[in-house]
Every structure is written in structure tokens, then in C-alpha cells.
Amino acid sequence: MALLKRILPWVILAGSVIMISAGIIDHGFRDVMGKAIIICLECVGIG
Amino acid sequence: MMKGLREHFKEYRRRYIQLMTAVLYNCNLGGFLSGRIGNWNSKGLCVPGLNCYSCPGAAFACPLGSLQNSLQNSAFRFPFYVIGTLLLFGILLGRLVCGFLCPFGLIQELLHKLGRLLHLPDIKKNRLTRGLSYLKYGILIFFVVAVPVVRFVPGFCKYICPAGTLEAGIPLVLADEHLQAQIGLLFSWKVFVLALCILGCMFCYRSFCRFICPLGAIYSFFNSTAFFGIKVKNDKCTGCGVCVRTCKMDIKKAGDRECIHCGECIKTCPVGAIGYPCPGKSSAFKN
Incomplete structure (x- = not known):
């Protein structure tokens, strides 16, 4: 259990880096963000 | 100055x-x-x-x-x-x-x-x-x-x-x-x-x-296992509860899920059991 607690943060850290890399390779980080401008005008209560 | x-x-x-x-x-x-x-x-x-x-x-x-x-x-x-x-x-x-x-x-x-x-x-x-x-x-x-x-x-x-x-x-x-x-x-x-x-x-x-x-x-969800932030030295902590009483957040102990690591409890701990760990030195605190 103690060993699990020690390695778990490193596993999560490695996993996060892998996921970020996969996301950028898969669709580029601008793809989803680019849509946010139109959506966010709605989501701040305008329109 | x-x-x-x-x-x-x-x-x-x-x-x-x-x-x-x-x-x-x-x-x-x-x-x-x-x-x-x-x-x-x-x-x-x-x-x-x-x-x-x-x-x-x-x-x-x-x-x-x-x-x-x-x-x-x-x-x-x-x-x-x-x-x-x-x-x-x-x-x-x-x-x-x-x-x-x-x-x-x-x-x-x-x-x-x-x-x-x-x-x-x-x-x-x-x-x-x-x-x-x-x-x-x-x-x-x-x-x-x-x-x-x-x-x-x-x-x-x-x-x-x-x-x-x-x-x-x-x-x-x-x-x-x-x-x-x-x-x-x-x-x-x-x-x-x-x-x-x-x-x-x-x-x-x-x-x-x-x-x-x-x-x-x-x-x-990550608060107790995050690399950075407040840690409590369990061997020094006497369980007096001063940190919990001082904190304005709804903590049950320093560093739990409600802790925002503001450090207010560090000043009040009577035995110096709370601090921000020095990078690379798990036994030392940088206050």
C-alpha cells in the first residue's frame, strides 16, 4: 500500500504527459479551442 | 531596509x-x-x-x-x-x-x-x-x-x-x-x-x-498526493488541532481535500510539523 502511494503520483504524471501528447498529435490543441470563442459568447449569457 | x-x-x-x-x-x-x-x-x-x-x-x-x-x-x-x-x-x-x-x-x-x-x-x-x-x-x-x-x-x-x-x-x-x-x-x-x-x-x-x-x-482528488503543497510530518504532529482551528477552509487536517495550501497553519503549528517540502529533501521544510 505504501509502495502504491509512492508510485501513484508518478504514474499519473506520466499518464498526463502521454494524454497531452496524444491529444496534440490527434487533433492539435487549437482544434477544440477554436470553437470556444463562438460558444463562449453564449456561455457568458449573451445571446 | x-x-x-x-x-x-x-x-x-x-x-x-x-x-x-x-x-x-x-x-x-x-x-x-x-x-x-x-x-x-x-x-x-x-x-x-x-x-x-x-x-x-x-x-x-x-x-x-x-x-x-x-x-x-x-x-x-x-x-x-x-x-x-x-x-x-x-x-x-x-x-x-x-x-x-x-x-x-x-x-x-x-x-x-x-x-x-x-x-x-x-x-x-x-x-x-x-x-x-x-x-x-x-x-x-x-x-x-x-x-x-x-x-x-x-x-x-x-x-x-x-x-x-x-x-x-x-x-x-x-x-x-x-x-x-x-x-x-x-x-x-x-x-x-x-x-x-x-x-x-x-x-x-x-x-x-x-x-x-x-x-x-x-x-x-489529487490534494493528498500532489507533488507540491503543504505536508504534515506525522512523526512530529501531536494532533493538537491548532491547524484545523486556525484554517478558514473546511479541513479536517492540514493538506486534506479542502486545503488550499495557503500556509496560514504553518505559522500556528506549535511543533513545526507543517510546511512546504524542499524539492529533493523530503525531510526538510521550506517555510
């Missing part, structure tokens, strides 16, 4: 970090003048704290808004990038983000100070506030996850987020006459929620952070 300055920065370093963070996140000064949302490449990067993407001055993206936006499109693509970013911030910092790197956390603290200056009643933490701290997990599940996936709208951003109203909705409406003509019931609701939040923070320390913020809820 230098010693005095050093002491001053040590005393107020968290406040200075919060201020610098707020300025860094919203460094697009031209956006405030033009009233337009920036569309730089840097908007593809998420900051750790709650800072609306649509703020005219925002140079980066909000992790919560990005998560909801990504979940809306999750039927077509798994949001690897946004979820990976949240995992990274969470495991590195946990709720240290709330205490140091969130502009809306700074605003809440300043509002609470304003409430004290106005001699308003200060609602201290109690069993009710501890119970209310679980509300943010419900808001996370429903508005941040379920509503975007099922209804294809960013539920928290659209219906609740007071940071979005304060940083984006109001400045954009003030700067653009065309937008002023478009505001309706939803905008009025958002302003009402913002007003409630402002009042709440004046009476109750960080009420949004403690009871509502889904981003704090996400980071709380």
Missing part, C-alpha cells in the same frame, strides 16, 4: 503571486481596450486556475471551459489534451492552484477583507459549511460533465460561472453596443449569480471556492 523588504515579501508572497498570476493570465491589455476576445495561439494552452477564456484580456484558456467544450464533442473525439492537462495540474499542484494561482480565489479573498472592513458578520466554518463543501462535486458531475455530454452546452459556463460573468460577460457588454442589444434573461441570471457570489464571499471566506467551484473539486 533590505531585511524589512525581505520580511515583507515573505509575509505577503502569496498575495504577490496571486496578483502576478492574475496579470499574467489576462495580459492582453489591447483586448480590454477593443472589447474583443483574443484568438492567439496561446489560447490553446490552459492555465491552472479559473480564468474565463472569453475575458477580453485573457491570453490563455480556462481548464473548466475547455473541459466542457471538449466533452460536448466527446462523441467524436476523446478529450485527451484537456483531461491530460487537468491531470498534470492536479498531480503537480493539487489545490495549491486555488491558494496561489487562481485569480477568482484572489477576488474572493479581497471581497472577504472588504466584508471585514464594512464590519459585516463573518460566517465561520461549521458542520453546515463542511456539509456544503460536498455540493461542488454534484455541480462537477451535473453541470461540467453531464450537461455538456447530454445537452451539448457548457453547463457550468453557461448557467453558473460567476468568473465568466465578471471577467467576460460584463466587460464585453460594456464595450460593445451590439452585444448590449442581445442580452436577455440568461445574462440577467448570470449577473444575479455573480451578485450572490460577491455577497457570499463578503460574509463567508471563499464561499464559491468551498461550495461551488468544480475546478477545486477536480483538484481536491
Whole structure:
């Protein structure tokens, strides 16, 4: 259990880096963000 | 004089970090003048704290808004990038983000100070506030996850987020006459929620952070295992509870899921069992 607690943060850290890399390779980080401008005008209560 | 300055920065370093963070996140000064949302490449990067993407001055993206936006499109693509970013911030910092790197956390603290200056009643933490701290997990599940996936709208951003109203909705409406003509019931609701939040923070320390913020809820899962932040030396801790009584958050012990790592408890611990671990030296604290 103690060993699990020690390695778990490193596993999560490695996993996060892998996921970020996969996301950028898969669709580029601008793809989803680019849509946010139109959506966010709605989501701040305008329109 | 230098010693005095050093002491001053040590005393107020968290406040200075919060201020610098707020300025860094919203460094697009031209956006405030033009009233337009920036569309730089840097908007593809998420900051750790709650800072609306649509703020005219925002140079980066909000992790919560990005998560909801990504979940809306999750039927077509798994949001690897946004979820990976949240995992990274969470495991590195946990709720240290709330205490140091969130502009809306700074605003809440300043509002609470304003409430004290106005001699308003200060609602201290109690069993009710501890119970209310679980509300943010419900808001996370429903508005941040379920509503975007099922209804294809960013539920928290659209219906609740007071940071979005304060940083984006109001400045954009003030700067653009065309937008002023478009505001309706939803905008009025958002302003009402913002007003409630402002009042709440004046009476109750960080009420949004403690009871509502889904981003704090996400980071709380990592709080006890995050690399950085407050740690308690169990061999030195006597269980006196001074840290819990001093803390304004709803903690059961320093460093638990409600701890924002502000460091107020470090000064009050009678045996010096609490601190920020020195990098590379797990046995030493840097206070």
C-alpha cells in the first residue's frame, strides 16, 4: 500500500504527459479551442 | 531596509503571486481596450486556475471551459489534451492552484477583507459549511460533465460561472453596443449569480471556492498526493488541532481535500510539523 502511494503520483504524471501528447498529435490543441470563442459568447449569457 | 523588504515579501508572497498570476493570465491589455476576445495561439494552452477564456484580456484558456467544450464533442473525439492537462495540474499542484494561482480565489479573498472592513458578520466554518463543501462535486458531475455530454452546452459556463460573468460577460457588454442589444434573461441570471457570489464571499471566506467551484473539486482528488503543497510530518504532529482551528477552509487536517495550501497553519503549528517540502529533501521544510 505504501509502495502504491509512492508510485501513484508518478504514474499519473506520466499518464498526463502521454494524454497531452496524444491529444496534440490527434487533433492539435487549437482544434477544440477554436470553437470556444463562438460558444463562449453564449456561455457568458449573451445571446 | 533590505531585511524589512525581505520580511515583507515573505509575509505577503502569496498575495504577490496571486496578483502576478492574475496579470499574467489576462495580459492582453489591447483586448480590454477593443472589447474583443483574443484568438492567439496561446489560447490553446490552459492555465491552472479559473480564468474565463472569453475575458477580453485573457491570453490563455480556462481548464473548466475547455473541459466542457471538449466533452460536448466527446462523441467524436476523446478529450485527451484537456483531461491530460487537468491531470498534470492536479498531480503537480493539487489545490495549491486555488491558494496561489487562481485569480477568482484572489477576488474572493479581497471581497472577504472588504466584508471585514464594512464590519459585516463573518460566517465561520461549521458542520453546515463542511456539509456544503460536498455540493461542488454534484455541480462537477451535473453541470461540467453531464450537461455538456447530454445537452451539448457548457453547463457550468453557461448557467453558473460567476468568473465568466465578471471577467467576460460584463466587460464585453460594456464595450460593445451590439452585444448590449442581445442580452436577455440568461445574462440577467448570470449577473444575479455573480451578485450572490460577491455577497457570499463578503460574509463567508471563499464561499464559491468551498461550495461551488468544480475546478477545486477536480483538484481536491489529487490534494493528498500532489507533488507540491503543504505536508504534515506525522512523526512530529501531536494532533493538537491548532491547524484545523486556525484554517478558514473546511479541513479536517492540514493538506486534506479542502486545503488550499495557503500556509496560514504553518505559522500556528506549535511543533513545526507543517510546511512546504524542499524539492529533493523530503525531510526538510521550506517555510
